[in-house]
Amino acid sequence: MILLGGDYVTNDPSSVVPVFTSLSKLKASLGGYGVLGNNDPKNVSIHAMKNASITYLGNNGVWMGNNSSRIRVGSGRYRHGYTKSTPYTLKSN
8 A cells, every 4th residue: 555645746736747657656456545735736736646546535535455454544634434443544744
């Protein structure tokens, strides 16, 4: 699993596509997930992230499973379905 925490560029939209082109080369059996940082241009970054096959979490979360195990990956504002016994990975910038 690849978790990306944001701030890929510093307010420079022209750098977004090259960054995500490079990040698209990263591979993991459970996929890649990311959030944006406060310096990332939102619309162009989300589009580039999706083109790089990286799941944009935004304020959401996703359940992931491998065999009989499950874990929830989510951003800092979304904890639906979370209990103290739920495996949870939190990405927030």
